[in-house]
Amino acid sequence: MRFWVSAGLVFSLAVIAAAILKNEYYFFAGYTVLTYVVLATAWNILGGYAGYVNFGTPAFFGLGAYAAAVLFKATEAPLLFQIIAAAAMSGLLGFAAGLLTLRLRGIFFAIATIALVVIMETLFINWRYAGGATGLQLLRPAPVAPFESYIKMLFVVMALIAVASVAIARYIETSWIGRGLRAIRDSEEAAECSGVPTLKLKVFACSISGALMGAAGAPMPMYLSFIEPASTFNLNYAIGALASPMIGGMTHYIGPVIGAILLSTIQQVVTVTISGEMNVLVVGVLLVVFVVAAPEGILGLFRKKFSAGRK
Amino acid sequence: MEFSFDLLLEATVFGILLGCFYAAVSIGLSVSFGLLDVPHVAHPAIMVLGAYCTYVLVQYGFDPIVAGIVLMPAFFLLGMGVYRFYYEAFEKRGSDAGVRGIAFFFGLALIIEVGLILAFGVDQRTVEAAYIGESIDLGEMRIPLRFLVAFGVALVLMTGLTLYLSKTFTGRAIKAVAQDEPALRLMGADPVRIKQWAFGIATGVTALAGALLIIIGPVEPGLDRVYIGRTFSVVVLAGLGSMTGTIAAGLILGISESIVLMHFGASWAPAVAFGLLLIVLGIRPQGLFGR
Numbered sequence: 145m146r147f148w149v150s151a152g153l154v155f156s157l158a159v160i161a162a163a164i165l166k167n168e169y170y171f172f173a174g175y176t177v178l179t180y181v182v183l184a185t186a187w188n189i190l191g192g193y194a195g196y197v198n199f200g201t202p203a204f205f206g207l208g209a210y211a212a213a214v215l216f217k218a219t220e221a222p223l224l225f226q227i228i229a230a231a232a233m234s235g236l237l238g239f240a241a242g243l244l245t246l247r248l249r250g251i252f253f254a255i256a257t258i259a260l261v262v263i264m265e266t267l268f269i270n271w272r273y274a275g276g277a278t279g280l281q282l283l284r285p286a287p288v289a290p291f292e293s294y295i296k297m298l299f300v301v302m303a304l305i306a307v308a309s310v311a312i313a314r315y316i317e318t319s320w321i322g323r324g325l326r327a328i329r330d331s332e333e334a335a336e337c338s339g340v341p342t343l344k345l346k347v348f349a350c351s352i353s354g355a356l357m358g359a360a361g362a363p364m365p366m367y368l369s370f371i372e373p374a375s376t377f378n379l380n381y382a383i384g385a386l387a388s389p390m391i392g393g394m395t396h397y398i399g400p401v402i403g404a405i406l407l408s409t410i411q412q413v414v415t416v417t418i419s420g421e422m423n424v425l426v427v428g429v430l431l432v433v434f435v436v437a438a439p440e441g442i443l444g445l446f447r448k449k450f451s452a453g454r455k
Numbered sequence: 456m457e458f459s460f461d462l463l464l465e466a467t468v469f470g471i472l473l474g475c476f477y478a479a480v481s482i483g484l485s486v487s488f489g490l491l492d493v494p495h496v497a498h499p500a501i502m503v504l505g506a507y508c509t510y511v512l513v514q515y516g517f518d519p520i521v522a523g524i525v526l527m528p529a530f531f532l533l534g535m536g537v538y539r540f541y542y543e544a545f546e547k548r549g550s551d552a553g554v555r556g557i558a559f560f561f562g563l564a565l566i567i568e569v570g571l572i573l574a575f576g577v578d579q580r581t582v583e584a585a586y587i588g589e590s591i592d593l594g595e596m597r598i599p600l601r602f603l604v605a606f607g608v609a610l611v612l613m614t615g616l617t618l619y620l621s622k623t624f625t626g627r628a629i630k631a632v633a634q635d636e637p638a639l640r641l642m643g644a645d646p647v648r649i650k651q652w653a654f655g656i657a658t659g660v661t662a663l664a665g666a667l668l669i670i671i672g673p674v675e676p677g678l679d680r681v682y683i684g685r686t687f688s689v690v691v692l693a694g695l696g697s698m699t700g701t702i703a704a705g706l707i708l709g710i711s712e713s714i715v716l717m718h719f720g721a722s723w724a725p726a727v728a729f730g731l732l733l734i735v736l737g738i739r740p741q742g743l744f745g746r
Contacts, residue, residue: 197557248736250553251494255687256736259729262684266726277722379680383565390558421572428565435555435562436544 147314151307158303162296171299173412175367178302179360180408183381184388184400185309186356190349191386192394193322195329197250198350200241200257201357201385203264204234206376208358213365214274216282223301223363230362231355238354242347249332258379265377279372282365298363309356313397316352325349357385380424384408387431393443402442465596466714472602474709476671478702479609480682481689482616483661487534488687489696490633491650491657493541494557499682500564501658505530505665506580506674507571513582520608523666527659534658537563538651564679571676579673587670605667612663617698619656629653633696681725688732694742703743707731 162171183201190196208230215221215229237260245256269277284294291297316322324345327335336342365371384407392403407427414423438445484498505526512522545556581587589600620626628649631639636646668674689708693700712727735742 191554195554197554199561244733244737248740251488251496251557252691252736252740254494254496254557255683255691256733258683259688259733262729263726263733266723269722383561386558386561390555394554421569424565425569425573428562428569431562432559432566435558439548439555 147311151311155303155307159300162291162300168293168295171293171295175295175299175302175363176412177405177408178299178306179364180384180388180404181306181401182302182309182360183357183385184392184404185306185313185397186353186360187385188389188394188397188400189313189316189325189353189356190346192389192400193317193325193329194346194349196246196346196350197254197386198257198353199254199379199382199386200260201382202377202379203241203257203260204237204354204357205361205364205381206261206268206373207237207264208234208361209364209371209376210268210274211358212362213280213282213371216365217273217280220285222285222288223297223366226366227301227305227359227362231359234358234361235351235355237358238351239347241354242350246343246346246350258382261377261379261382265373268373268377275371277373279370280365282369282371284366284369294366298367301363302360305356305359309359310397310401312352312356313400316349317397321345321348383424383427383431384411387427389441391430391434391441393441395440396443399441399443406442461595462717463714466717467710468593468596468598469602470710470713471706472598472606472709473713474706475606475609475613475702476602476667476705477685477689477709478705479605479612479667480661480664481686481693481705482613482698482701483657483664484686485690485693485696485698485701486616486620486629486657486660487654489690489693489701490629491653492633493538493654494553494560495657496557496560496683497537497564497567498661499679499686500567501530501533502661502665502668502682503674503676503679504567504571505662506669506678507575507665507676508662509666509669510575510580510582510674513584519582519584519666519670520604520663523608523663526662526666530662531655531659534661535651535655537658538654542647542651568676568679575676577675577677579675580669581673582669584670601670605670608663608667612660613698613702616656616660620698625649625652629656630696684725684728684732688728688735691732691740692735692742694744697742697744700742700744 183205187198187201190198211230211233212226215226241257241260245253248256268274274280287294287297291300324335324340327338327340328342328345332342388403388407389400390403391407392401393399407430410426411423414426434441440447480502484495487493487495487498505523508526509519509522512525513519517525541556541559545559586600586604590597591600620630628644629652632646632649632653639646685708689701689704692704692707708728708731711731712724715727716724
């Protein structure tokens with residue numbers, strides 16, 4: 145109950161902000177932050193709970209973006225259908241990739257997911273209809289009724305996707321699925337022996353995670369009015385999606401949210417005030433510092449402080 | 456598309472040269488990941504760092520290959536330091552080292568990449584030497600001399616490392632660590648020191664690989680992302696830690712990449728390494744010469 149109240153509060157805050165604030169820059173920045181919240185939450189379903197490191201975020205994100213763009217080019221479908229199509233395509237990719245690669249462990253799985261990114265990028269570079277290497281210009285339609293600008297509408301839509309994905313992550317975490325995934329992380333053999341359907345659970349986690357990443361990518365072509373393979377399948381998305389849960393904490397659904405908000409806000413500030421290269425450096429340094437010094441992330445630090453206080 | 460035997464022959468010759476180069480850039484990873492089981496995702500980034508160090512030394516009048524050899528001791532020490540840090544921070548603590556270890560090396564790769572961008576900018580860099588830019592004619596084919604030079608150095612490097620691992624005492628100790636670490640500990644040897652030494656050697660070799668990288672073509676800081684696929688696919692295809700396998704796998708990748716390049720165009724070539732990798736992981740995860 146508390147979760148739904150706070151989720152509702154956060155979402156209404158986003159709507160109120162969209163109604164009051166005039167400066168559109170906040171919505172551009174907020175949209176990016178929310179995208180990373182979705183990506184980090186989705187990443188954590190497979191990476192945090194089950195312990196499978198996925199570098200393939202750009203493949204799912206990019207496929208979602210392209211699915212939306214191609215659907216829009218072909219039929220001018222509204223945003224809602226674009227998002228559904230994107231989630232379906234990326235979910236399917238997650239299902240297929242999961243079946244093929246989830247028998248691999250540790251670094252082998254991680255490398256296989258990088259492979260997925262490069263293969264998807266190569267496919268879209270060579271697909272003329274989707275614009276090939278030069279990309280595709282898209283004409284944004286007029287915003288739907290209550291919204292005065294398209295970017296505000298995208299911001300609210302992304303806030304909705306973010307709330308939905310955190311709710312899904314929370315459901316998975318607290319249900320038997322989450323327990324199964326945690327058993328896989330601790331010892332896959334022991335889990336299998338105790339009757340946990342490990343492969344089924346992993347494929348399920350990979351599909352859901354992929355679908356959410358695809359949904360996060362769907363509004364992007366409209367956000368930029370443009371889509372192009374090199375930036376869509378950029379490994380920087382993988383870095384953000386992986387670093388946020390590591391920094392926030394991977395054991396609770398709120399960890400990736402904290403990490404993503406913190407990290408991408410810092411990134412926005414650094415990009416604007418210093419340079420785009422510095423923001424990647426900041427992520428790299430924070431990632432290394434956290435995995436070495438605070439393996440449980442920010443949540444772990446808090447937990448340590450509270451349990452010390454109780455004694 | 457018309458099939459042409461000449462084109463295929465040219466692609467094969469080119470692929471062999473390229474493949475030997477791929478084997479040389481992967482051999483460090485073959486030791487660090489293949490033998491020591493360290494998820495060294497930063498290997499290509501360290502290689503690009505080596506290429507940039509070579510670039511700097513060439514500005515002071517060094518020959519690129521000499522520069523690569525001069526850099527080896529420094530990179531050896533760097534590698535020992537990186538492994539020590541990795542050991543203290545992750546391997547020693549044990550639990551859940553997998554996820555965080557990979558994230559650590561990923562972060563390290565990012566730091567190197569951005570460090571290079573900040574120091575040198577995103578422009579491509581090349582080096583000058585007598586053999587760069589020249590080429591020799593073989594019948595219909597023109598083979599750039601720099602590929603031949605890289606081919607030769609790669610062969611020497613790989614032969615040297617293979618002999619070192621199979622003939623010397625330390626080399627055998629490194630292989631022993633890979634096979635059975637507890638047994639080595641029972642023999643009274645310290646596996647951590649041996650692994651540290653081996654990681655140092657792997658990194659030192661990578662410096663020379665970096666020199667070859669900048670001889671073969673222009674280098675930019677983001678190049679490591681392309682080579683993650685190439686190096687890991689060679690090492691996995693080889694069968695972890697097999698030196699003979701590394702050469703064979705390098706040749707397979709080189710030849711398939713150059714055939715795809717000539718028949719389908721450059722835009723398909725980057726996917727070759729990863730496609731090959733996925734096929735190997737799916738069908739024969741232990742590789743060609745697996746343990």
